[in-house]
Amino acid sequence: MPFELYLNQIVSGLLTGLVYGLSALGLSVIFGVVKIVNFAHGEMMVIGMYLALLLFRFAGLDPLLSIPIVALILFGLGYALQATVINRLIEVPDYMQFLLLAGIAIIIVSLSLIVFGPDAQNVQLSYAYDSVQIGLLIIDKARLLAGAAAVGVAAALFLFFEVFQPRDDLAVDSVGPDQMRVRFDVALGDTWGLLDDRLLLQPSLKSMFSFGLLILVLIFRPQGLLGKRT
Amino acid sequence: MLNLWLGGANPRGRALLAGMLAVLAAAPFFVDSYIVSVLILVFYFAYLGQAWNIMMGFAGQLSLGHALYFGLGAYTGAALYVKFGLSPWLSMPVAIVIAMAVGAAIGALGFRFRIGGVYFALLTIAFAEFTRILFDHFTWVGGSSGLFLPVASRQGNDLWMLRGAPIMFYYVWLVLTVGLLILCRALLASRLGYYWLAIREDEPAAQALGIDTFRYKMIAVMLSAGLTAVAGVLNAFYFNVLFPEPTFSINRSIELILGAIIGGVGTLMGPIIGAFILTPLGESLTLIIEQIPTGVQKLDGLKQVFYGLCVVLIVLFQRAGVWPWLARKLRLGADGGKGGA
Structure with missing residues (x-):
């Protein structure tokens, strides 16, 4: 019994990890291209989640289907942010960029609090409690779909970079498409966040472990677990 | 001690500072x-x-x-x-x-x-x-x-x-x-x-x-x-x-770093001036919101939006903070916060 339990936990954790991984990939692309740490990344993801929520409530659209719409809207938002604010930050000291994006993050969170209130919202999908059985494994259908969508978008991103080989002199110009990509994961994140709000109920000690890991990585491998030492 | 403290400010600045301190010390009585x-x-x-x-x-x-x-x-x-x-x-x-x-x-x-x-x-x-x-x-x-x-x-x-x-x-x-x-x-x-x-x-x-x-x-x-x-x-x-x-x-x-950012990072008076700008504005905003009967609860986060907006505006338009600009306007001389730099 316990073995099955562990196996199911691991698989469900991996599926969650795929979505988080995609979101982190978005952060990484922004940092790689414009050298700006998008401190408001998670908050932009929240916008994506609420958009998906609205599309579900008022248009009955499955979050998986609303991905392109949400992605497009956030592409526009990201583009506007880039054009009005981020471009002015190129010459600014690092800590100022950090603070500015933290300010934007506060604005987004507080505005969504005003608009949507403090209570958790969710999407009542018909298949919210369905699961797929593969041998010993019992996987949430919603989780599986979110994970698959994350892999799909990540694959599309890598393909994008294969086709449009980024050149150094184009670094700043290519921000648009990259922002677009980031918005894809935003849309994806939303799918995830809405499909499984049970995540919120899990013991918070888990996230303490995550922060502990982050501290260790920052100290011993600041280039990241897989990065090359410069 | 007082001399050391006021070393960087000109007479105008000293007078203003002393006045401010006197007002603050007496304020609770009024x-x-x-x-x-x-x-x-x-x-x-x-x-x-x-x-x-x-x-x-x-x-x-x-x-x-x-x-x-x-x-x-x-x-x-x-x-x-x-x-x-x-x-x-x-x-x-x-x-x-x-x-x-x-x-x-x-x-x-x-x-x-x-x-x-x-x-x-x-x-x-x-x-x-x-x-x-x-x-x-x-x-x-x-x-x-x-x-x-x-x-x-x-x-x-x-x-x-x-x-x-x-x-x-x-x-x-x-x-x-x-x-x-x-x-x-x-x-x-x-x-x-x-x-x-x-x-x-x-x-x-x-x-x-x-x-x-x-x-x-x-x-x-x-x-x-x-x-x-x-x-x-x-x-x-x-x-x-x-x-x-x-x-x-x-x-x-x-x-807790908002005051310093808005007033001016690295200056002595910056955090104080920043706090004096930020808090009354934030509070009056809250007061105004409370006047709107329907919005009392829903607009709870508006003060945070205002704080965030302050940071964004400062970084974009007045990067050194309000204090260096204010000190020039009021002809208060060097702040001393830049350590003579």
């Missing part, structure tokens, strides 16, 4: 309790911004996890009072030592392993968040259900135990804020202050000049942490209630 509570909030922003400024403004090390030191101070003071009936003035040294030790640990890790800039800031956030969750499960001090200080219905004000009316807290905050301003003024005029500015402007050059940069950065972090913890203790006794989430969260870390 204004109502609401204004007193707003002014306490002003001191809160001014003091904490100043404490953070030592690390960022003087030594150039960005911390976005100062809620950690604030929270450690708050919990140390509150726990020692609730469990052992210890006076906050006796628990303050304990809180300072704890915060300095934690600051030293983070600083040592960050500086020894050469974690710079954004990554150092991330490290400070990670430690603060780690501690927040730790305190959620630290049941001895109440865990996530909070720690409450008994509010004794005593007659008069007990300064020794910090139990009493807001006016008592007002004067404690005022003394601390002015004291910290004097301390920072002295620090900047000292050899230590010049080392910090050298490190802030160009660390490799400072090192090449023979400055032990590791040592002086450590001093900045520990001083800043200890001073922040003092405010934590005071705040816990003022509000009488502590929860891990609002005490240690990143929002707190951002909040």
